[in-house]
Amino acid sequence: MTFVTQGQCSIAHLDEKLLHSILTNLLTNALKYSPQGGQINFTLICEQEKAIFKIQDQGIGIPLEDQNHLFELFHRGKNIENIPGTGLGLSVVKKCLELQSGEIALKSEVGVGTTIIVTLPLSVAARE
Numbered sequence: 001m002t003f004v005t006q007g008q009c010s011i012a013h014l015d016e017k018l019l020h021s022i023l024t025n026l027l028t029n030a031l032k033y034s035p036q037g038g039q040i041n042f043t044l045i046c047e048q049e050k051a052i053f054k055i056q057d058q059g060i061g062i063p064l065e066d067q068n069h070l071f072e073l074f075h076r077g078k079n080i081e082n083i084p085g086t087g088l089g090l091s092v093v094k095k096c097l098e099l100q101s102g103e104i105a106l107k108s109e110v111g112v113g114t115t116i117i118v119t120l121p122l123s124v125a126a127r128e
Contacts, residue, residue: 001027002039007046012122014051018096019120025089026055026116032083033114034059053118061110070106079110093118 030040034057045052062070066077071094074087097104101121108114 001031001042003042003044005044005046009044009046009051010048010122012051012120014100014120014122018100022093022096022102022118023053025093026053026118029089030055030057030059030114030116032085033057033080038113049122051120051122053120054115055118056113056115058113061112062106062108062114063110067106067108071104 027040027042034040038058041054041056043052043054043056045054060079062077063079066075066079069075070077070090073091075091076085076087094104096102097118097120103119105117105119106114
């Protein structure tokens with residue numbers, strides 16, 4: 001795994017537990033769905049008012065027909081075969097991002113890999 005930072009990271013006012021859950025789920029998925037020795041690139045891009053986390057793998061990829069349902073509870077891709085999982089990870093990520101006014105984008109191609117981009121504002125007022 002490689003980790004790269006770009007830009008100057010200022011003070012961020014984020015929920016540490018939610019951020020931990022987001023990054024743990026995304027990095028675990030990248031590792032789980034990559035073949036042994038598959039390269040994972042993790043980039044943190046700091047901008048004036050937001051942090052962008054980009055996680056890119058060279059794993060099995062996600063079929064196009066599954067991509068619109070990935071953030072639904074218990075949904076798993078059709079091509080995962082016997083890789084264990086619950087189908088909860090990405091729905092947890094989505095909820096953690098909503099609580100912090102964050103966004104997620106995904107680009108994936110079967111047999112090529114997946115890139116996930118998470119954007120979080122560096123200062124978030126508590127949501128009710």
